[in-house]
Amino acid sequence: MLKMGKLTDYATVIMNFLAQNPGEVHAASELANVVGISAQTALKVLKTLSKAGLLQSQRGTKGGYQLTRPAQHISMADILQAMEGPIGLTECGSSPGACVRESQCSVKTNWQRISQAVHEALAKVSLADMAAPPSQPIYFVKSAPDLTHAAVSA
Amino acid sequence: MLKMGKLTDYATVIMNFLAQNPGEVHAASELANVVGISAQTALKVLKTLSKAGLLQSQRGTKGGYQLTRPAQHISMADILQAMEGPIGLTECGSSPGACVRESQCSVKTNWQRISQAVHEALAKVSLADMAAPPSQPIYFVKSAPDLTHAAVSA
DNA sequence: TATATAGTGGACTATTATAGTCCCATATAT
DNA sequence: ATATATGGGACTATAATAGTCCACTATATA
Ligand code: FES
Ligand code: FES
Numbered sequence: 001m002l003k004m005g006k007l008t009d010y011a012t013v014i015m016n017f018l019a020q021n022p023g024e025v026h027a028a029s030e031l032a033n034v035v036g037i038s039a040q041t042a043l044k045v046l047k048t049l050s051k052a053g054l055l056q057s058q059r060g061t062k063g064g065y066q067l068t069r070p071a072q073h074i075s076m077a078d079i080l081q082a083m084e085g086p087i088g089l090t091e092c093g094s095s096p097g098a099c100v101r102e103s104q105c106s107v108k109t110n111w112q113r114i115s116q117a118v119h120e121a122l123a124k125v126s127l128a129d130m131a132a133p134p135s136q137p138i139y140f141v142k143s144a145p146d147l148t149h150a151a152v153s154a
Numbered sequence: 155m156l157k158m159g160k161l162t163d164y165a166t167v168i169m170n171f172l173a174q175n176p177g178e179v180h181a182a183s184e185l186a187n188v189v190g191i192s193a194q195t196a197l198k199v200l201k202t203l204s205k206a207g208l209l210q211s212q213r214g215t216k217g218g219y220q221l222t223r224p225a226q227h228i229s230m231a232d233i234l235q236a237m238e239g240p241i242g243l244t245e246c247g248s249s250p251g252a253c254v255r256e257s258q259c260s261v262k263t264n265w266q267r268i269s270q271a272v273h274e275a276l277a278k279v280s281l282a283d284m285a286a287p288p289s290q291p292i293y294f295v296k297s298a299p300d301l302t303h304a305a306v307s308a
Numbered sequence: 309t310a311t312a313t314a315g316t317g318g319a320c321t322a323t324t325a326t327a328g329t330c331c332c333a334t335a336t337a338t
Numbered sequence: 339a340t341a342t343a344t345g346g347g348a349c350t351a352t353a354a355t356a357g358t359c360c361a362c363t364a365t366a367t368a
Contacts, residue, residue: 002156002158002238002241002242002243002272003243003244003245003336004156004244005325005326005327005355006326007326007327007328009244010266012261013261015236016261018236027344028343028344029206029341029343037331038328040328040329040330041327041328042327043343043344043345044328044329046328046344047186047345047346049343050344051345051346056345057343057345058336058343058344059334059335059336059343059344059345060334060335060336060337060341060342060343060344061337061338061341061342061343062336062337062338062342062343063335063336063337063342063343064343064344067346068333069341076268082342083158087156088156088157089156089157089196090157090158090163092313107167107284110279110283110284111166114230114275114276114279117275118156118275121268121271121272121275125264125268127270129260129264129329130264131260131356144200159355159356160355160356161355161356179315181314181315182314183314183317191357192357192358194357194358194359195356195357195358197314197315197316198356198357198358200315201315201316201317201366203317204315207318211314211315211316212314212315212364212365213313213314213315213316213363213364213365214312214313214314214315214363214365214366215312215313215314215365215366215367216313216314216365216366216367217313217314217315217364217365217366218314218315219315268342302357
């Protein structure tokens with residue numbers, strides 16, 4: 001199913017909530033309530049996001065979490081990467097040496113390219129996009145060399 | 155890591171091999187050898203691919219497997235879907251009702267769109283593309299309405 | 309027709325990855 | 339001081355996956 005973990009799912013909902021309440025500090029217990037999970041589990045997610053630099057934490061009474069940067073500058077790829085490590089569909093892609101016949105494998109390179117494409121797809125969607133209602137579909141173009149710069153920078 | 159299962163990895167290598175030897179029938183034991191796994195495990199993969207309609211099987215002596223259609227008409231999405239079910243990054247996307255606050259969740263719809271984008275990325279790459287050495291990178295374009303038809307049909 | 313070969317279907321078990329929980333330490337507002 | 343809240347890590351329960359096994363069916367050929 002090519003699915004991401006539950007914790008990552010929680011993470012996106014939490015990040016989404018924080019994006020909709022910018023500048024405010026929210027405690028783990030509150031965020032747990034938003035998602036509908038235990039405080040402990042929320043804490044686990046928040047710690048991970050915090051260590052990845054996506055969240056800024058404040059300890060003590062009236063402490064909590066907030067986004068380190070504006071939602072426009074946080075991508076889905078950032079969140080996914082923070083929660084599940086580097087994006088790579090195959091074992092070979094992220095950990096070299098995993099496959100025995102790595103040298104003679106024609107499949108490997110192409111999978112890396114596909115992983116890269118998926119990564120870019122996720123990088124194009126910001127947290128702000130998520131918080132807003134869906135409008136523009138995400139289009140895919142294969143082999144359109146003269147659009148390269150526009151595509152990458154757009 | 156957003157990774158697919160090992161069996162799916164095996165599947166791609168097997169499909170790749172069969173694509174490079176079109177019209178020939180290859181036994182499970184032989185294919186197992188190609189990938190470097192046990193015959194039993196290969197059989198498991200082959201059964202799945204066969205049931206999904208991607209492979210044609212022949213029983214008895216001199217039996218084995220071959221592609222049902224030319225490699226150009228088999229996409230990575232086909233293989234991935236055959237091995238892991240419908241592509242969907244979130245739980246909500248593929249199984250409605252999984253999430254309690256589904257109705258009020260702004261995240262859900264956007265994830266479905268992203269999943270769709272990923273699916274299209276995989277659908278654009280054929281087995282023939284995989285077998286060939288990598289040449290054209292896969293480009294991603296966000297919001298390019300006037301390219302829609304070209305993108306979808308290309 | 310007998311026999312060896314090879315796929316089919318499903319169940320089972322081992323392994324691995326994930327999710328969830330817990331404990332103790334540290335920081336901070338009141 | 340103390341109540342509140344995060345930080346880091348270990349631990350356990352659970353779930354998903356991978357791998358194996360068995361009884362059955364189909365087919366080529368001797
Ligand atoms: S499948 Fe691992 S290197 Fe090709
Ligand atoms: S996270 Fe499940 S519907 Fe939003």
